[in-house]
Amino acid sequence: MEFEKGPNEAGRKPINPLLKLALELGPLGVFFFANARGEWLAERFPALEQLGGPLFVATALFIVATLIALTVSLILTRRLPIMPLITGVVVLIFGGLTLWLQDETFIKMKPTIVNVLFGATLLIGLAFGKSLLGYVFDSVFRLSDEGWEKLTLRWGLFFFVLAALNEIVWRSVSTDMWVNFKVFGIMPITFVFTLFQLPLINRYTLPEKDAGS
Template sequence: MKQIIDFIPLIVFFILYKMYDIYVATGALIVASALQIVVLYLLYKKVEKMQLITFVMVAVFGSMTLILHDADFIKWKVTIVYAVLAAALAISHLIGKSAIKSMLGKEIELPDAVWTRITWAWVGFFSICAALNIYVAFHLSQDVWVNFKVFGLLAATFLFTLLTGVYIYRYLPKDKKSLPKDNKVD
């Protein structure tokens, strides 16, 4: 259910962009994102920090888009979100509190070296997405950018998540006793 709720603002944005324009879609994105936060809180009694950060960025960059009537602001939001994700993962890992390990480590036991590789792979992925968004947003048409934002980045994230799962599967212990005691990976 939560995953479906996560996509509602994006779907609203896409549909209203196709029906009207970037400004109507951006206004609707702000409203849908705010409603998303409310619904998630009502259903789960908590909202993830990243969802709050994303909402604030949608509200700020979306409002700038509407007030200044300049679609470049909403385009920059995507790049900034991906850059923030990359930086947050890198910083959390460098200070010894890997965000990915803290999110998944309760359910999955993996050697530290695997958590490190996964973290840096996601840092790279988010960095590439940020750079690609800049290119698509400012070198191709707005229609291409909207399709890239809605379908391209979503598909890339889904594929990278699957690849991460395949990589993790290689290192999952068959039982708790088979995990190497020294936490080293071949």
């Protein structure tokens, strides 16, 4: 079994953008739904009560959904998808620890650990000549190799910024305020950061005739 080819490599087998989006965001949707309706799910599936509160029910279902999405992607492409594979390993390890420890402190530190891992993965990939961000977003837009390298570098550093912000917030405020920051703070920050990348994306977007090269 081989790893998937890079975004601009010949022979890369594309996945339908909508299907790819569903595979990548589907597990996250399962997590948010289960977290919001954890008690409702536990009432209908008594076995879930053994996991603990809604957050732990959501974590368990998140692990299952991530493994299913990874398996479907593998079946469709016959190759190991790099970023979903990394995500799956991270979710399996830290989701498993969350269920095992059921410790509020660990849950608060989880975004820090995950962001550091993603940041390190992107930067280490660059050091080995792999722009891993292109494996995630190549179905959304097409960039030159130089464009993917610069965008991957920026996102790698941005993940470390998110990790630092999470550490500052959870150590400084109440749990309720931290939850609000996690839900209503991280997404706007990420959205603004993404908007600032548009000039770079426009500058390095490949012409339509070269998009498959």
